Each structure stands twice: as structure tokens, then as C-alpha cells.
Amino acid sequence: MSRIDESKEFIPVRIAVLTVSDTRGLAEDRSGDTLVQRLTEAGHHLADRKIVKDERAEISVQLRTWIADPEVDVVISTGGTGLTGRDVTVEAHRDVYEKEIDAFGTVFTMVSFQKIGTSAVQSRATGGVAGGTYLFALPGSTGACKDAWDEILKWQLDYRHRPCNFVEIFPRLDEHQRRK
Template sequence: MKSLTEADRKVALRIAILTIHDTRNAETDSSGRYLAQAVTDSGHLVAAQAICPDNRYAIRKQLSDWILSEDVHAIITNGGTGMRDKNATLAAVRPLFDTEIAGFGELFRAYSFADIGSSGLQSNALGGKANNTLIFCLPGATSACRLGWEKILREQFDSHHQPCNFASAYASRD
């Protein structure tokens, strides 16, 4: 029997999940639960999971801790991306990026438009990289998290997806 080569092995990413919401807790965080289950079902590891208030400084603190950790390859946030003045996620996260993945938000809104029509215009999503850690910000609705995971992130976190993916860069990092 032929043994697997490094290229044949699927890279299991360590992904942290941050729910950003002022009133959710572990019992009511359906979006965080969905993402944790989706990450695990896809062969990745949930490196950490937390809920923080919709406050730009609380968000930055939690993300900064994970960005500095060698145990986290990627972070998925959910919540705080809407059009209300209180929503702080995008303003909190964007200054942390070394590189923004502009196409992520554009692609998310295209899928969102196909799903919910012109309301997709308000589907703010953001992607980027900080200290070699991928960060993706999704809206807080579980349906939006499902859309972002199933249409974009699941495939891009799969080291076998061709012609390119985000996971392959982490194959030799560990």
C-alpha cells in the first residue's frame, strides 16, 4: 500500500471563533455553535472560542491575543458588522490587518445577494491577515455564518482545493 505524502495529507487548521454581541451567551450563541461544529466537521480544530461585547477595544484585545498565539492559524468572527452605529467589528478589525483580502467581502455580498436580494447590500464581511493569522468577519446571523462557511471558507480552508487555498501556507508552519 502506498503511504501518504505530505502533499496528500489534509492540513488541519487551528481556528478560533469569536462571537461579537452584547447579549449572547454560551446558551444563546447559535452562530458560534454552528461555526465550531462546521470547523470540526471539516477536519479542523477549534483552537479557542469566546464571546465579547460589541466594543472595538474588547474586540481588538481578544483578536490581538489570538493573533500573537502560535496555536491559532485563523480566526472567524461573527456579529457586529451591521449598519447600526453601535456595530464596531469592522472598525476594530481593519487596523489590525497587515493585508486585507478585498475579494472576501465582495464574494460574500455576491452570495448574500443571491440569497436575500438587495438586503445583501448590508451584509458587511471582511477578510485579511495579521501576523500570518487569517481573520474573517461574518455577520452574526447563523444563516450568514452558514453562507460564509459553506460558500467560501470551507473550500478555502481545505488544503486540497485547487488552484489555490489559504490552508496550504500552514502545512510547513507547524
């Protein structure tokens, strides 16, 4: 159940979009385009956008680069979450996570199941946190990107969403690093 508290002010977040593909360039990146369109229409800022090959090390390096960038609050990747040998995005994400958001994959599967039935079991969508940055790995299809944004991320990245949302806990994501 998604509820917006209109008495609160919207707080835009800075989102980087990463497409993982051996074959796509910006001109063919419909899933990346879908995410950029949706996040900007929602009032957020596109912090950066890149395409990298399906190589675990390359993906991890790009994620770490954005985690270290104070101008990036959230990273959403698309592609490489399936079951084939070249699908290494989930492993790259987990290489950098400090904490995994286990329920993100579960809720994504629930949303997908309503659209594509049992084929939803083939996705390994994941979410996590590192260095005070949220990271989400989505499948490469435009439909999956639409579903993840429209049904989950749109709400959780809106400070006005109740009963809780990801934005309101930004200041506490790295509190363990300040306790010394």
C-alpha cells in the same frame, strides 16, 4: 468552482471563534455554535472560543491575543458587521489587519445576494491577515455563518482545494517579518 485534489492529504487548521454581542452568552450563541459545528465536521480544530461585547477596543484586544498565539491559525468572528452604531467589528478587524483580503467581502456579498437578494448590501463582512493569522468577520446570523463557511471558508481552508487555497500560503504570510 470548488475542486478537491484527493491525491493531497487534508491539513487541519486551528480556528478560534469570536462572537461579538452585547446580549448573547454561550447558551444563546447559535451562530458561534454553527461555526464550531462546521469547522469541526470539516476536520479542523477549535483553538478557542470567546464572546466579547460590541466594543471596538475589546474586539481588537481579543484579535491581537489570538494573532500572538501560535496555536491559532485562523480567527472567525460573528456579529457586529452591520450598519448600526454598535456595529464596530469591521473597524476592530481593520485596526489589526496588515493586509485586507478585499475579495472576501465581495465574494461573500455575491453568495449572500443569491440567498437574500439586495439585502446583502447591508453586510460589511471582511477578511484580512495579521501576524501570519487569517481573520474573517461575518454577520451575526446563522444563515450568514453557514453561507460564509459552506461557500467560501470550507474550500479556502482546505489544503486540497484547487486551483489555490489559503492553507498553502500559510508559510509565506509573515515572510516580510523574516527579511531583515
